[in-house]
Amino acid sequence: MSALFSKKIGYFFISTCISLGAYTIASAETDAINLTETESTKKNPGQYSTFLAYFENDLFADTDQYYTNAVKFSWLTKDLREYRQVLPKWLMPTTRLAPRVTPSAEEEPVALYNVAFSLGQDIYTPDNIASSTLLDNERPYAGWLYGGLALHRKTVIHLDTFELSVGIIGPSALGEESQNSVHRYRNIDEANGWDHQLHDEVGFLLTWQRHSRMASTEKKNGFCADFIPHYGVTLGNVLSTLNAGAESRIGYRIPKDFGTSLIRPGSILSDPFLGAEDSNSMFFGFHFFLGLDGRAVGQNIFLDGNTWEDSHSVNKKNFVMDAYGGFAVHYRCFKITYTHVWRSKEFNAQDKPQLFGSLSLRYTF
Numbered sequence: 482m483s484a485l486f487s488k489k490i491g492y493f494f495i496s497t498c499i500s501l502g503a504y505t506i507a508s509a510e511t512d513a514i515n516l517t518e519t520e521s522t523k524k525n526p527g528q529y530s531t532f533l534a535y536f537e538n539d540l541f542a543d544t545d546q547y548y549t550n551a552v553k554f555s556w557l558t559k560d561l562r563e564y565r566q567v568l569p570k571w572l573m574p575t576t577r578l579a580p581r582v583t584p585s586a587e588e589e590p591v592a593l594y595n596v597a598f599s600l601g602q603d604i605y606t607p608d609n610i611a612s613s614t615l616l617d618n619e620r621p622y623a624g625w626l627y628g629g630l631a632l633h634r635k636t637v638i639h640l641d642t643f644e645l646s647v648g649i650i651g652p653s654a655l656g657e658e659s660q661n662s663v664h665r666y667r668n669i670d671e672a673n674g675w676d677h678q679l680h681d682e683v684g685f686l687l688t689w690q691r692h693s694r695m696a697s698t699e700k701k702n703g704f705c706a707d708f709i710p711h712y713g714v715t716l717g718n719v720l721s722t723l724n725a726g727a728e729s730r731i732g733y734r735i736p737k738d739f740g741t742s743l744i745r746p747g748s749i750l751s752d753p754f755l756g757a758e759d760s761n762s763m764f765f766g767f768h769f770f771l772g773l774d775g776r777a778v779g780q781n782i783f784l785d786g787n788t789w790e791d792s793h794s795v796n797k798k799n800f801v802m803d804a805y806g807g808f809a810v811h812y813r814c815f816k817i818t819y820t821h822v823w824r825s826k827e828f829n830a831q832d833k834p835q836l837f838g839s840l841s842l843r844y845t846f
Contacts, residue, residue, distance in 0.1 A: 528560075529559055529845045529846060530556065530557060530558055530845070530846055531557040531846075532557075532844045532845075533553075533555040533556075533742065533749065533841060533842070533843050534553075534842045535553040535554075535555075535742070536841075537743070537744050537822075537838065537840075538550045538838060539836065539837040539838075540838075541821065541836075542835075542836035542837055544835075544837075545669075546610070546620075546835070547607075547608070547831070548835060548837060549604055549660070550603075550660065550663075551601065551602065551744045552601060552602055553600070553744045554599065555597055555598065555600075556597065556598050556599075557596075557633075558595050558596045558597070559595075560593040560595060561593065561594040561596070562593070562594070563594065564632065567596045579632055579643040580643060580689055581641045582594075582634040582643045583634075591636050592635065593634075594632070594634055595632075595633040596631070596632060597629070597630070597644075597749050598630060599627075599629035599630075599631070599646075600628050600629075601626075601629070602624065602626045602654065602655070602656070603625040603744070604623075604624055604660055605623040605624075605625075605656075606672055606674075607622065607674065608620070610672035610673065611670060611673060612674055613673040613674055613676070614674070615674070615677045615793060617793075618795065618830040620784065620827075620831070621677070621678065621679055621784070621786065621794065622656070622674055622675050623650060623651075623654075623678055623679045624650065624651065624657070624678065625648060625649075625654055625656075625783070626649050626653070626654035626655060626656075627646050627647060627686075628646070628648060629645065629646040631643065631644035631747070631749060633749075637694070638693060638694055638695075639692070639694075640691070640692045640693075641689070641690070642688070642689065642690045642691075642749065643687075643689050643747075644687075644688045644690075644746060644747045644749075645685070645686070645687055646684075646685065647683070649681060649683060649684065650679055650682045650783075650787075651680050651682055652678065652681060653681050657675035660672055660675075661675075678793075679783070679792050679793070680787050682782070682790075684719040685717045686717035688716075688746035689713050689714055690712070690713030690747035692711040692739040693709065693710055694737075694739065695709070696708040699735075703734050703766070704732075704733060705731070706729075706731040706735075707730050708727065709730070709739060710725075710727040711727065711728075712724065712725040713747055718782060718788050719782050719783075720746065720780060720781055721778075721779040721780035722778050722780075723777045724775065724776040724777070725774075726772060726775055726803075728740040728741060729770065729772070730768045730770040731768060731769055731770075732769055732809075733767055734767075735766065736766070741805070741818060743803075743805070743820060764813075766811050766812075767808065767809065767811070768808065769806070769808045770806060770807060770808070770809070772803075772805050773803065773804050774805075775800065775801070775802045775803075776800065777799060778799050778801055779799075781827075784797040784827060795828040795829070796830070797827060797828045797829075798825070798826055798829065801824065801825055801827050802824070802825045803824050804822075804823045805820050805821065805822040807819045807820035807821055807839075814845045814846060815843065816842070817841070817842050818840070818841045819840055820839040821836070821839075822836065822839060824837070
């Protein structure tokens with residue numbers, strides 16, 4: 482795929498997302514069914530937990546390079562009135578340090594809370610995986626194996642997420658074993674340059690994100706559309722970024738959640754406000770979506786190299802954008818989502834943007 486064609490895909494996503502968002506706002510007519518913050522006080526907490534499984538790979542774009550594979554598993558508790566229903570008492574003073582997700586007296590009637598636990602692995606490789614020599618201008622080999630704990634505060638309109646992720650980068654992250662085991666199973670040539678991967682280093686991330694259902698319309702025939710902007714900050718030796726973006730959705734019986742979940746910090750979004758008690762989630766539905774996320778990048782260990790040791794590195798781009806689109810289908814406890822992502826160049830020597838796919842499954846129980 483040529484660089485020009487990749488740019489056209491990105492421009493198409495951008496223009497279509499903006500147009501769909503404008504349409505959603507304009508179509509919020511008087512016959513739309515919309516909940517307000519006050520009305521949410523009449524609802525009881527959802528009584529269902531949520532399990533999420535994610536798989537992201539560039540094989541969906543017929544490539545094997547850069548951000549080449551990631552898996553993640555998350556468990557989200559049922560809706561809570563306070564975090565102490567799940568977390569141990571000794572941890573509660575620490576949760577009060579998390580910004581904008583801590584319960585307060587005035588928010589108690591309208592806010593609900595969740596705790597999420599995650600386990601994941603990301604794998605990064607250069608374009609040329611056949612070479613066993615160090616490729617100076619190519620992306621470094623790297624693996625990232627991590628666990629995460631996230632706190633969610635949500636109303637009908639807003640979702641605030643604070644997430645701590647801790648893990649290991651380097652050989653102990655088992656990136657080489659994971660990639661080459663799959664390649665051997667599929668009878669594909671193995672990646673030969675893992676001897677030059679980043680060194681072992683403990684990594685951590687602190688992330689805060691806000692997603693808002695700013696405009697939504699739901700007609701009596703089940704037609705739905707919404708527009709969900711987001712913004713946030715991530716700090717840590719793995720990544721340090723400021724990000725902002727938006728997503729537009731249109732379809733039939735869209736769940737009352739906060740958009741599409743991808744494997745990125747603070748992005749566990751597929752939890753309806755009332756869990757499986759959300760009326761739209763109880764029946765068959767589908768929707769299409771388009772979204773954007775732009776990031777100002779201060780630190781990216783997967784490009785900058787190890788923090789405390791000399792390692793392979795490249796000159797990164799300080800602004801990266803994702804444009805994505807796809808579709809989701811849900812019925813009662815299950816929701817399956819496919820997302821195709823266009824990511825702009827992440828480092829100076831990268832010859833073209835990257836395309837990859839994301840497949841996720843949500844099970845509410």
